[in-house]
Amino acid sequence: MEKTKEIINLCSKYILNTYTRTPVVFTKGKGIYIWDVEGKKYLDFFPGWAVSGIGHCHKRVVASVKNQLKDIIHVSNNYYSKQQILLAEKIANTSFGGKVFFANSGAEANEAAVKLARACGQYVGKHKVITMEKSFHGRTLAMIAATGQDKVKKGFEPLPEGFVHVPFGDIAALEKAMDDKTAAVMIEPIQGEGGINIADEAYIKKIRSLCDEREALLIFDEVQTGMGRTGKLFAYQHYGIEPDVMTLAKSLGGGFPIGAMVVNDKFSDVLKPGMHASTFGGSPIVCAAALGVFEAIEEDNLLDNANKMGEFLGKRLKKLKRKYSGVIKGIKQMALMAGLELNIEGSKIVEECFNKGLLINCTQKNILRIMPPLTVKKGEITRAIKILDEVLARYR
Ligand SMILES: *Cc1c(COP(=O)(O)O)cnc(C)c1O
Numbered sequence: 001m002e003k004t005k006e007i008i009n010l011c012s013k014y015i016l017n018t019y020t021r022t023p024v025v026f027t028k029g030k031g032i033y034i035w036d037v038e039g040k041k042y043l044d045f046f047p048g049w050a051v052s053g054i055g056h057c058h059k060r061v062v063a064s065v066k067n068q069l070k071d072i073i074h075v076s077n078n079y080y081s082k083q084q085i086l087l088a089e090k091i092a093n094t095s096f097g098g099k100v101f102f103a104n105s106g107a108e109a110n111e112a113a114v115k116l117a118r119a120c121g122q123y124v125g126k127h128k129v130i131t132m133e134k135s136f137h138g139r140t141l142a143m144i145a146a147t148g149q150d151k152v153k154k155g156f157e158p159l160p161e162g163f164v165h166v167p168f169g170d171i172a173a174l175e176k177a178m179d180d181k182t183a184a185v186m187i188e189p190i191q192g193e194g195g196i197n198i199a200d201e202a203y204i205k206k207i208r209s210l211c212d213e214r215e216a217l218l219i220f221d222e223v224q225t226g227m228g229r230t231g232k233l234f235a236y237q238h239y240g241i242e243p244d245v246m247t248l249a250k251s252l253g254g255g256f257p258i259g260a261m262v263v264n265d266k267f268s269d270v271l272k273p274g275m276h277a278s279t280f281g282g283s284p285i286v287c288a289a290a291l292g293v294f295e296a297i298e299e300d301n302l303l304d305n306a307n308k309m310g311e312f313l314g315k316r317l318k319k320l321k322r323k324y325s326g327v328i329k330g331i332k333q334m335a336l337m338a339g340l341e342l343n344i345e346g347s348k349i350v351e352e353c354f355n356k357g358l359l360i361n362c363t364q365k366n367i368l369r370i371m372p373p374l375t376v377k378k379g380e381i382t383r384a385i386k387i388l389d390e391v392l393a394r395y396r
Contacts, residue, residue: 001038003025003037003038004023004024004025004036004037004038007025007037008023008025022351022354024036024354025037029044029047029052029055029056029057030055030056030057031055031056031057031058031373031375032044032045032047032055032056032372032373032375032376032377032380033056034047034056034359040357041357042354042357042358042359043357043358043359043380043383043384043387044056044359044372044373045358045359045360045370045371045372045384046359046360046361046369046370046371047359047371047372047373048255049250049361050192050224050229050250050251050371051250051251051253051255052251052254052255052373053227053228053229053250053251053254053293053373053374054228054251054254054293054296054297054302054373054374054375055373055374055375056255057255058254058292058293058296058375060292060293060295060296060299060300061254061255061256061289061292061293061296062292063292064288064289064291064292064295065256065285065288065289065292067288068083068284068285068288069285071284072284073283073284073285074280074283074284074285075283075284076279077277077278077279077281077282081282081283081284081287082284083284083287083288083291084102084282084283084284084287086287086291087100087102087282087287087290087291087294088100088102088282090291090294091248091260091262092262094233094234094294095233095234095246095262096236096242096243096246096262096264097264097265098262098263098264098265098267098268099262099263099265099268100260100261100262100263101260101261101263101271101276101281102258102259102260102278102281102282102287103249103258103259103260103261103278103281104257104258104259104278104280104281104286105138105249105257105259106137106138106221106223106224106247106249106250106259107137107138107139107140107143107259108138108140108249108259108278108281109223109247109248109249109259109260109261110137110138110143110146110186110219110221110223110247111138111140111142111143112247112261112276113184113186113219113221113245113247113261114129114142114146114184114186114219115271115275115276116217116245116261116263116267116270116271116276117129117183117184117186117217117219117245118162118183119270119271119275120183120184120217120267120270121183121184124215125180125181126180126181126182126183126215126216127162127181127183128162128163128164128179128181128182128183128184129146129162129163129164129182129183129184129185129186129219130163130164130165130166130174130177130178130182130184130185130186130216131146131147131148131163131164131165131185131186131187132148132165132166132167132168132187132188132191132194133148133149133165133166133167133168134148134149134168134191134193134194134195134197134364135147135148135149135165135168135186135187135188135191135193135194135221136149136152136188136191136192136193136194137186137221138223139152141156141159141160142159142160144156144159145159145160145161145162145163146163146186148165148168148194149193149194164177168187168191168194168197168199169197169199169200169203171203171206171207171210174207174210175210178210178214178216180214182214182216183216183217184211184216184217184218184219184245185207185210185211185216185217185218185219186219186220186221187199187204187207187218187219187220187221188220188221188222188223188224188225189204189220189222189225189235189236189238189239190224190225190230190235190334190337192224192225192337192363192369193224193363193364194363194364195332195339195341195363195364195367196332196333196337196338196339196363196367196369197332198332198334199239201238201239201240204236204239204241205239205240205241208241208243211244217244217245217267218243218244218245219243219244219245219246219247220234220235220236220243220245220246220247221247222234222235222236222246222247222248223247223248223249223250223259224250224337225337226246226248226250226251226252227248227250227251227252227293227297228251228297228302228303228306228336228374229251229306229335229336229337229371229374230306230334230335230336230337231303231306231307231310231334231335231336232303233297233303234246235334238334242264243264244263244264244266244267245261245262245263245264245267246261246262247259247260247261247262248260248262251293252290252293253286253289253290253293254289254290254292254293254296255289256285256286256289256290257286258282258286258287258289258290259281296375297374300375302374302375303374305374305375305376306335306336306374307335309335309336309372309376309377309378309381310333310334310335310336310338312378312381313333313336313338313370313372313376313381314331314333314338316381316382316385317331317333317338317340317370317385318331319385320340320385320388320389320392321340323389323392324392324393324395324396326343326396327342327343327344327392327395327396328340328341328342328343328392329341329342329343329366332367336371336372336373336374336376337371338369338370338371339363339367339368339369339370340367340368340370341366341367342366342367342368343366344366344395345362345365345366346362346365346366346367346368347362347365349362349368349388349391349392349395350362350368352391352394353387353388353391356387356390356391357387358383358384358387358388360384360388370384372384
């Protein structure tokens with residue numbers, strides 16, 4: 001472990017200590033596998049917090065980026081570049097039409113959405129944005145204000161005003177909170193950081209009609225759920241409605257930093273030149289990467305695979321739950337976005353899986369989060385479940 005120690009020591013000398021890190025240095029990734037600097041191989045069932053959503057270094061992403069590198073890396077947004085337009089066209093045509101603004105991260109895409117909501121509301125005196133308890137929308141000042149978890153806000157007050165939180169899933173609370181100052185409702189259709197909490201269809205439909213009635217924007221934060229994770233390209237497509245605004249990031253760029261705000265035609269002319277901007281947003285290189293991701297999802301039938309493998313994973317998780325009914329309280333899952341709710345704290349389980357070469361995550365202290373790439377195969381799920389089984393056996 002000499003190499004690992006050396007790098008970690010350097011890290012603590014030069015990198016701000018803002019992350020809780022597992023003591024491992026990763027140097028190589030291919031598909032569902034990732035290797036550390038000592039040469040140990042891991043099965044990655046939580047690839048980059050869903051960033052490497054189609055696996056590490058996907059060949060179509062690599063090819064698309066390599067091809068783009070030959071021409072130009074960056075074009076600033078006071079000029080035109082083709083990749084950005086092709087990607088916006090692809091996103092619009094596979095979602096609800098409209099137009100796209102490109103940012104560099106999830107938080108930035110959400111910032112853009114809140115600015116759009118404020119811009120829409122300004123003439124009628126609306127500025128409030130209602131979000132959900134346990135939500136997660138990013139780490140900028142406005143997004144920690146938007147996020148419905150106190151732990152991200154503590155110590156950073158005063159925060160931007162105008163954000164109100166209501167319990168996720170509680171339509172009465174939302175109805176009560178919506179008033180003539182409400183510019184938008186922002187929701188993750190499935191809360192990721194909040195513990196894989198899945199909104200039901202009636203709830204989302206009711207939110208849609210409340211937003212219509214009271215002329216508030218409906219913003220879906222699909223930063224984690226987007227790009228096929230839930231078995232459809234975008235999670236809103238499970239609900240028989242369309243949001244007015246959708247934000248994407250994480251797996252959109254196949255590992256490259258990109259964020260996007262998609263706005264339907266009704267609101268796509270609200271932001272005018274000079275009202276919002278990003279220096280790096282939508283650069284040819286990240287857009288080429290994202291086009292590679294779309295190509296992979298479409299040409300390799302990855303949605304189909306996500307559904308089939310999601311079903312297989314679900315069966316295996318249910319079997320585990322029956323076997324360890326004292327430890328596993330519940331399963332929350334939509335295709336390849338899965339959470340195992342435990343009766344005990346999950347961090348030790350994650351650590352022991354790690355030691356056995358399986359990467360998963362734990363959120364909200366007791367929800368094991370399992371989100372393999374859309375390319376996952378049966379044998380890999382079987383292998384991951386076997387490791388989980390071995391680890392859980394010690395907690396029975
Ligand atoms: C990760 C995440 C964000 C923040 O994205 P960053 O790229 O880290 O800014 C926002 N919303 C959701 C739902 C997320 O999962």
